[in-house]
Amino acid sequence: MLSHLCLVSVICLQLILFGCGGSNSSSVGSTSGSSVSLTGAVTTIDGMQGSINAPFGITTDGTNLYVADYRNSVIKKVVIATGAITTLGGVASNLVAPAGVTTDGTNLYITDAGARSIMKMVIATGKVTRLTGYTAGFNFPYGIATDGTNLYVADTGNSTIRKVVIASGEVSTLAGTAGVAGNNDGIGIGASFSGPYGITTDNTNLYVADTGNNTIRKIVIATGVVTTLAGTTGTAGHTDGTGTAAGFSGPYGITTDGTNLYVADTGNSTIRKVVIATGEVSTLAGTAGVVGNTDETGTAASFSGLYGIILKGTSLFVTDTGNNTIRMIQ
DSSP: OOOHHHHHHTTOOOOEETTEEOOOOOBOOOOOSSOOOOOOBEEEOTTOTTTOSSEEEEEEOSSEEEEEETTTTEEEEEETTTOOEEEESOGGGOOSOEEEEEEOSSEEEEEETTTTEEEEEETTTOOEEEEEOGGGTOOSEEEEEEOSSEEEEEEGGGTEEEEEETTTOOEEEEESBTTBBOOOOEEGGGOOBSSOOOEEEOSSEEEEEEGGGTEEEEEETTTOEEEEEESOTTOOOOOOEEGGGSOOSSEEEEEEOSSEEEEEEGGGTEEEEEETTTOEEEEEESOTTOBOOOOOBGGGOOBSSEEEEEEETTEEEEEEGGGTEEEEEO
8 A cells, every 4th residue: 555655756746745855636517507405425437456556536528437556557448237347558658658538538638747738539549649748847747637628737846726728739838837836826827836736616716625735626628716715825734614614634525516626635645625705615525634545424424645536416525545546436
C-alpha cells in the first residue's frame, strides 16, 4: 500500500504540499443538475487489486468508469454494472504518465503529466493523438474537465487554469499567471493559485481544488472572476464549517452535482461535501488522519491517498490511490 508520502513524491513536481516537496487530479466534472442524497456508505469495487498501479483521475460516460492508471501508463475501463476491467490504449498509446481524464462520451481527454500534453483517445478504438502540448507550455497538467466544447485544465506546475478549444486545440489562460503561486482572488491573471489539481464544471463556473492553498476556488467562466469558496488559505485543517471556517489538507479531486461539490481531501483521507450556495463544508466519509481501507459508513470508513472523484447518478466513485482501488460512496 502506498504511503501518503509515496503518493505525493511519485509525481515529481517541485511544489510544497503537505509540508514536503512533491505533488500530485483531476478530477473531472459531472453535473446532474440537482442535488443527490448520499449516506456515506463506502464499498470497494471488486477486481481492481493487482490490476491497477496508482489510479489517479477518473471519469464516466454513465455506463463505464475510465481511470488514469498512472504507473502503468494506460487507461483502464471499468464496467460499472459488472466490475469487468479492460485496458484501453496499451503501450502503443504512447501515454507517459496519464493523470487526469474527462470524456464527452465518444472520446477521452487525458492530461499526460509526463508528456506535459493533453491527449485525445477515441474510446471505441483506443487510438491516441496529441491535442496540444509542448508549444502551449503546459507544466505537469493534472486536473481536466469539459463542457463538451472546451477543456479546462489545472496546469499544476504553472499554477494556472487553462482553456483548450477541442475543435482547434487552441490554448488560452483563463486565470492565474504562469510561475506565480499565490492565493489572490481577482480576475484572470489578477488571480493566483498554488499548485491546483482538481477541476470540475457546472458549465457556468469552474470549481478548483487549490491544493497548495488548502482551499476550494470558484471561477466564473464568462468573466474569469476568481473567488475562494471554502478553506483557510495556507492552513491545513479538517474542521467542518462554512467558508474560511472550514479546513482542508491538500485537496486533490473535485466533482459536482450542480448544487454541491464533493472533494477528495487527500491529506485528511476524507471525502468532503461543500454546498455551493453557502460554502458550508461537511465530512461525508472517512476520519481525518485515519488511513486504511475499511468499507463502512461515514466516519467508520477509511481511505489511503485519495485522488480522483466523479459522480454517476447517486453514487460517487473515488480513486483510492494508496490502496490501488476504486471505492464507491452512496
